[in-house]
Every structure is written in C-alpha cells, then in structure tokens.
Amino acid sequence: MFEREAFELVRKSVTVLPRDVEKAIRKAAEKEKGTAKVQMECILENIRIAKQKNIPLCQDTGWPIFFIFGKKMPGIDFESVVRKATKEAVIRPNMVDPLTRENTGDNTGTDAPFVNFVHCDTGYTDVWYMPKGGGGENMSMVAMLNPLDGWGRIKEFALETVRLAGGKACPPVIIGLGIGGTIDHCALLAKKALLRRIDRPNKRERELLKEINALGIGPMGVGGKTTCLGVNMETAATHTGALPVAVNIQCWCARRAGMRIKGGEVRWI
Amino acid sequence: MDLDASEKFPKLRLGDIVYLTGKVYTMRDKAIKRSLSEEAPCGKRTVVYHCGPLVRKIGGAWEVLSAGPTTSSRMNNNTPAFVWKYEPKAIIGKGGMNKESYEAMEENDCIYLLFTGGCGALAASKVKRVVSVDWLELGTAEAVWQLEFEKFGPLVVAATGGKFFRQ
Numbered sequence: 001m002f003e004r005e006a007f008e009l010v011r012k013s014v015t016v017l018p019r020d021v022e023k024a025i026r027k028a029a030e031k032e033k034g035t036a037k038v039q040m041e042c043i044l045e046n047i048r049i050a051k052q053k054n055i056p057l058c059q060d061t062g063w064p065i066f067f068i069f070g071k072k073m074p075g076i077d078f079e080s081v082v083r084k085a086t087k088e089a090v091i092r093p094n095m096v097d098p099l100t101r102e103n104t105g106d107n108t109g110t111d112a113p114f115v116n117f118v119h120c121d122t123g124y125t126d127v128w129y130m131p132k133g134g135g136g137e138n139m140s141m142v143a144m145l146n147p148l149d150g151w152g153r154i155k156e157f158a159l160e161t162v163r164l165a166g167g168k169a170c171p172p173v174i175i176g177l178g179i180g181g182t183i184d185h186c187a188l189l190a191k192k193a194l195l196r197r198i199d200r201p202n203k204r205e206r207e208l209l210k211e212i213n214a215l216g217i218g219p220m221g222v223g224g225k226t227t228c229l230g231v232n233m234e235t236a237a238t239h240t241g242a243l244p245v246a247v248n249i250q251c252w253c254a255r256r257a258g259m260r261i262k263g264g265e266v267r268w269i
Numbered sequence: 270m271d272l273d274a275s276e277k278f279p280k281l282r283l284g285d286i287v288y289l290t291g292k293v294y295t296m297r298d299k300a301i302k303r304s305l306s307e308e309a310p311c312g313k314r315t316v317v318y319h320c321g322p323l324v325r326k327i328g329g330a331w332e333v334l335s336a337g338p339t340t341s342s343r344m345n346n347n348t349p350a351f352v353w354k355y356e357p358k359a360i361i362g363k364g365g366m367n368k369e370s371y372e373a374m375e376e377n378d379c380i381y382l383l384f385t386g387g388c389g390a391l392a393a394s395k396v397k398r399v400v401s402v403d404w405l406e407l408g409t410a411e412a413v414w415q416l417e418f419e420k421f422g423p424l425v426v427a428a429t430g431g432k433f434f435r436q
Contacts, residue, residue, distance in 0.1 A: 035284060038423050042385035046337075050390035059323040059335035059389035089325035089334055092410055101299070103408035135340050135364075135386065167436035168340045168364035170386035220363065220386055221436035222425070253387040 002074060005259060005266045006081045006127065010064075011090045012268070013129045013257035014056040017047055020197040021174070021229065021254045028172055028219075028226035036224030043219070043252060058253045061091035062133040064113035067195060070125030074261055078115055082107040091131060116188065124262035126269060128195055136173065136249040139165035142187050147243040154179060154245050155208055161247040162212050162228070167221020170251035174198055175212070175231045177205075178246035180238035189234040190248035195256055198230025205231040219252075229254075271420065274316045278358060281380060281426045283434065288422035289382075292400060292415055293361070295320040297339050299411040300404055301347045305354065310403035310413045313355055319344060319362035321410030323389065324399075331399040333416065335389030338363040341381075349373035361424060365436035371428045381428035384421070395421040 017025075025047070029040035050057040064082045068074065083106045085091045095109040096102055107113065120126075141161045145153055158177060165173070178189030201209060209231045218224025229252065238244060258269040272278055274291025281287070294311035295318045296304065303309070311317055322336040341362030344351075348360075348370040356377045360366075363386040374381060384392065400415040427434045 035425055038286060038425065039385050042388050042391060042423060046385070046388035046391040049394050053390065053394070055390050055393060056323055056335040057390055058387040059321060059337050059393075060339065061323065089323060092321070092323040092335075093408060094410065103410070105408070133387075138340070166364065167386075168342060170363070220383065221365065222383075222434060251387060
C-alpha cells in the first residue's frame with residue numbers, strides 16, 4: 001500500500017531541495033565574495049540543473065531513512081521502495097556490511113532502510129524520507145557531558161564538532177542538536193530535528209547559529225561568512241546525573257520530503 | 270582558464286579557477302587501496318577524481334546521473350603511496366587532504382583541485398560520455414569509471430607547488 005507514493009517521495013527528496021533550505025542558500029550566496037561566492041554559485045547552478053533534469057542533486061543519496069509519525073505504521077513495504085529506487089538509479093547503492101564492506105546492491109541490509117516510528121495521537125500518518133549523506137553524518141558527534149556545565153558547554157561542544165568537520169561536511173551546514181534522553185535517544189533527537197524547517201529559530205538556536213558563523217569556515221571550508229544555514233534543537237527528559245548531547249551535521253544539500261496519509265488519501269507536506 | 274587533461278598543465282597558483290576537458294578516472298576508498306597492490310586502470314600521469322557516481326545502464330550503455338566529489342581526506346593514508354606509484358597530474362576532490370599527501374603531490378608534479386561538494390547534477394551535466402568502467406566488482410560507487418568531461422568546473426586550485434588551502 002502507498003509504495004508508489006513512497007517511491008515518488010524518495011525521488012522528490014533527492015532532486016528538489018526544501019524551499020526553506022534553498023531560500024537560506026540564496027540569501028547566503030549574496031553575502032559571499034571571491035572563492036566562497038564561486039562555491040555558492042556552483043551550488044545554486046546545481047540546484048537549478050537537478051530540478052530541470054529531474055536528477056539527484058548530489059550523487060551521495062546517503063543512508064535510506066524513513067520517519068513515521070502517527071498512531072501506527074502505514075503498512076508500506078519500505079524495503080521494496082528502496083529496492084525499486086535503487087534499481088531505477090534514483091538513489092545510489094550505498095549500504096554495505098559494516099565488517100566485510102560488501103555492498104548489498106539495493107540499499108537494503110540488516111536494519112536498512114532505517115525506519116523510525118514516532119507514536120503520535122493524530123488522525124493521520126506522516127511519512128518522511130531523509131537521504132542523509134555520508135559527509136555530514138561522518139562528522140557528527142554524541143557526548144555525555146557533565147550536567148552541571150549547561151548551555152555554555154553544549155554550545156562549545158557543537159562549535160568544536162563543526163570546527164573539526166571543517167570543509168568535509170560540505171558547509172554551509174545545518175545542525176540538528178539533540179539534548180537529553182539517553183545516549184541513543186539523544187542522537188535520534190538530533191536527526192529528527194533535521195526534519196523541521198530552518199527559518200523559525202528560537203533564541204538559543206539563533207544564538208548558536210551566530211557563533212558557528214563566527215568561526216568563518218565558509219562554504220566548502222574555503223573561508224567565508226556562512227558556515228551554517230540553521231540550527232534546530234530538540235530536547236527530551238533525561239537522567240538527573242546526565243547531559244547527553246548529539247550534534248548531527250547536515251550538509252548544505254539538506255534533503256527531506258514528507259507526505260501525509262489521511263483517510264486513504266496522500267498529499268505532500 | 271581551460272585545462273586539457275591530455276596535455277601538460279601550465280603553472281597554476283592557489284585559488285586559480287580552471288575548467289577541465291578530457292578523460293578523468295574516478296577512484297575512491299576501495300580503488301585507491303587496491304591500486305597499491307594491483308595495477309590500476311588509471312595508469313600514469315592521468316587525472317584522478319575522488320567520486321562515486323550515481324549511474325544507470327540504459328540499453329547496454331552506462332549513463333552518469335550525478336557525479337559530485339567525495340571527501341578526499343578519507344584517502345589520506347593511501348595517497349602518498351598512490352601518488353608516488355602513479356604520478357597523477359591532478360587529484361580532484363573536496364574537503365582537502367593532509368600535509369603528507371600534499372608533499373607527495375608536490376614531489377610528483379601533481380595538483381589538488383576542489384569541485385564544490387554536493388554538485389552532482391552539475392558535474393554529470395559536464396560528462397560527455399562514459400569511456401569505460403573497471404573493477405565493477407567493487408560496486409558501482411567504488412568502481413573506476415573513465416569519464417570524458419567537457420569543461421568540468423569551476424575547479425579551484427587548492428594545492429600546488431607546496432602551497433595549499435587549509436580546510
């Protein structure tokens with residue numbers, strides 16, 4: 001059920017950037033000069049060509065990740081969706097056995113595609129696809145900080161993570177920040193945060209965004225004004241003696257697409 | 270500035286922007302490693318591109334749909350040996366490499382060029398044709414693709430003559 005729509009969801013996610021992300025990229029491009037501007041203009045040209053030719057923006061279509069929000073799972077055969085998407089070259093065959101490094105050839109494998117179900121008491125079910133690229137994920141971090149250190153230390157950890165990534169995560173990046181939960185729930189929060197639009201930051205998100213940009217890493221790490229396009233934060237209750245923090249780096253090519261299943265009908269969200 | 274992959278490159282400066290026409294070999298994690306113990310399809314004095322393209326086979330012929338760069342620093346450990354063995358003219362990638370890699374490149378008249386990360390569609394639009402593919406048993410992302418490019422760029426000179434961008 002809804003496999004055809006889920007397939008279109010995957011195709012949409014890899015060819016067209018979300019509007020809030022494209023808008024932020026255009027705004028950032030205006031502020032740059034020299035080599036940094038060349039990088040941003042390349043990105044804008046790429047966005048245009050991908051949309052026009054209906055081809056993947058970036059060749060690394062990443063890990064196949066679904067997020068489901070609703071009362072129950074929608075009964076979609078996610079494995080068959082990614083198999084078809086791989087066969088039709090909508091996504092690159094990326095999944096390998098972690099030890100033998102043998103490619104499965106179709107983006108399935110143990111636990112792949114990664115389907116995260118978040119129970120919500122709604123009269124509809126939202127299905128999101130996030131093709132998370134390797135570059136950003138590879139530079140992401142989780143740490144169990146000292147609970148007495150607070151927001152200042154959290155920001156320091158986020159800044160250090162972005163600084164270490166340098167140009168490797170294809171800046172300007174988007175940061176998903178997870179605070180609280182358990183060590184693994186925290187990492188999930190950081191990833192879930194990347195599903196939200198980036199143009200409505202709260203006070204802390206705005207504050208961290210400003211500090212990240214002050215690092216001056218710039219587009220592709222060549223130096224410039226915009227290192228980060230947005231920061232999204234998610235929190236959860238945690239143990240009184242702990243402060244789990246996760247910094248999930250999303251590259252500029254922040255791909256996500258969602259659809260809402262309600263009363264047997266599907267629409268894009 | 271236009272560069273011909275089959276000719277000797279002119280002297281370039283850090284930050285120069287070039288457009289490359291000619292044949293390029295995609296090599297990344299697995300292929301670079303394998304090339305140290307086996308003869309690589311790229312041969313000597315060619316242009317190597319850190320890339321795992323998204324490809325499709327249509328009626329027996331391969332088509333490149335998206336071909337942006339992958340993070341070069343993952344290949345740091347094997348690059349000095351690779352450069353000494355194959356003396357590439359240029360390595361194209363993103364994110365930069367380490368000092369040891371740049372030193373080996375300088376000794377072997379090899380430059381490092383950046384192509385903007387994530388710009389797979391733009392890169393693919395500059396691919397004239399897929400000339401050949403080798404080591405396909407590594408998977409399509411890790412295989413060695415010989416691609417013929419027409420004005421591939423903008424490529425930024427990020428390491429040349431002992432100087433390099435810190436990324």
